[in-house]
Amino acid sequence: MEELFNLTYKDEVEILKDEDDFEALGDEKYLNHPDMEARLYWAFCRPNGSCEAQIKDIDPLVSIMAFNHSKLNALKRFTLLHKEVIENPNLRVKIKNRTRMLFRSLVDDDFKELNKVLDIVPVFLEVAVDQLKNGRKWNDIFADEIEATIFMQKAEKFIDDSFKEALFFKLKDLRELDQEELKEHLEEIIEKKEKIHTLILKHYKNEVDKWIEKSNLHLLQKMTIKKLAEKLI
Known part of the structure; x- marks a missing residue:
């Protein structure tokens, strides 16, 4: 692998793709790489999506990249996400689209995981309310009445006619x-x-x-x- 040292990380990864154990080799080489850019690129192109270690990377930009490219569920992702991303609006905007998609899925379920996620990241409450009102309904899973109550208590200031209509539709x-x-x-x-x-x-x-x-x-x-x-x- 000595000949790879002078190549860009993109070129390195392209060469590794020919290996049968591509992902394992990539993890070994890049998960704890001292260069943030190497970890960032591996979070972007890891074949089976970013793993837990990448989402909880010490660098918020790597954490963001991993959060956006992971296949883990919403609760796991938000639990592992770098705290600075949650607290800093300039960083938080970088996960805006993925966050909206995750909350669409959470609202489309029974509200149990939704409430757990909001306990961790209450800053996204307004996103949850927006997805309740405007998100497309994909399945026939009804909201648990007690969990819906907990959500209503969290979102009390947002309760209006459109909120009630959307919530009742979930029952x-x-x-x-x-x-x-x-x-x-x-x-x-x-x-x-x-x-x-x-x-x-x-x-x-x-x-x-x-x-x-x-x-x-x-x-x-x-x-x-x-x-x-x-x-x-």
């Missing part, structure tokens, strides 16, 4: 439930209602009223559902 859709499924869901919510935000409870109560109105159930069956729903608030 279980009662229109799709039959009588037994609805009863089961209501019983679950009632059991833990002390931990659930009033706005969520009122939303479910309103949705039950709509469900009853459109239902063909016997009056007594409707009354049973209605009495159960009244226990929400």
Whole structure:
């Protein structure tokens, strides 16, 4: 490898690509390289995405590059990210696009990891709210009501009509439930209602009223559902 010393890091990596154990060789050579530029370039081109050691690099620019090119989940990335990147807005802007994508995915889930990430990086709360309101919904995972409550407490100053509409859209859709499924869901919510935000409870109560109105159930069956729903608030 002596002949590589006078080549640029890009040229070095190009030569290593011909090796079967390319990534392992690159890690050995560049993960702890004394030159920041070498570590920076390896964070950019590591085949399977940047690893944990690269995200927690002592240099914030290497950490940024690794954060943006990693395949690790959001919680792991934000946990490892250089603190200076989180605290310095001039550095934070360099992870803006990746951060938005990560929060899009977090909001599209059940909110459990979302809240854990916001505990670490509360500075990105507004990004989370923006993605809740404006991000595209990719899956049918419903938000956990208690986790949604925790998120609402964090984002209290952002709660407006558009926020509520977007959040309610993330909750279980009662229109799709039959009588037994609805009863089961209501019983679950009632059991833990002390931990659930009033706005969520009122939303479910309103949705039950709509469900009853459109239902063909016997009056007594409707009354049973209605009495159960009244226990929400």
